[in-house]
Amino acid sequence: MRPGVEQLQDRVLVAYGKERRNPTSSPDAEQRLDAAARTSLPEGSRVLSLECRTTMCMLEIAHPDEGVAQTGGPEGWLSLLTRAWGGRCSWVASVKNAANSCRP
Numbered sequence: 001m002r003p004g005v006e007q008l009q010d011r012v013l014v015a016y017g018k019e020r021r022n023p024t025s026s027p028d029a030e031q032r033l034d035a036a037a038r039t040s041l042p043e044g045s046r047v048l049s050l051e052c053r054t055t056m057c058m059l060e061i062a063h064p065d066e067g068v069a070q071t072g073g074p075e076g077w078l079s080l081l082t083r084a085w086g087g088r089c090s091w092v093a094s095v096k097n098a099a100n101s102c103r104p
Contacts, residue, residue: 012056019053026052033057036084042068042077 003011029052037047037059044064051058063069072078082089 016053016056016058019056021052022054025054029057033059033085033087036081036086037061040077040081040084042071044068045077 030050033052034047034050037050041047041061042063045068046062048060048062049058050060061069078089
């Protein structure tokens with residue numbers, strides 16, 4: 001049986017928690033992801049926090065309302081962010097706790 005969404009989310013968050021920050025690559029990845037987020041997010045949305053580790057970054061985003069958060073679908077802001085970032089992004093949290101895990 002395939003794991004459910006919540007199990008996959010938990011796995012990604014556990015893996016992220018085990019990683020250490022890379023002093024060489026993390027600052028550059030954070031700058032690139034921050035720039036990608038600022039050009040891709042809908043009006044009124046903002047970056048709450050951003051931290052990159054060795055192979056993953058955690059990006060927490062606040063949206064003005066749930067409707068805006070849900071516009072991230074296949075051709076929405078999450079797709080724009082992924083293309084601007086140039087890496088992979090996985091949705092790993094609920095709309096109320098909007099967080100994305102992105103890999104450089």
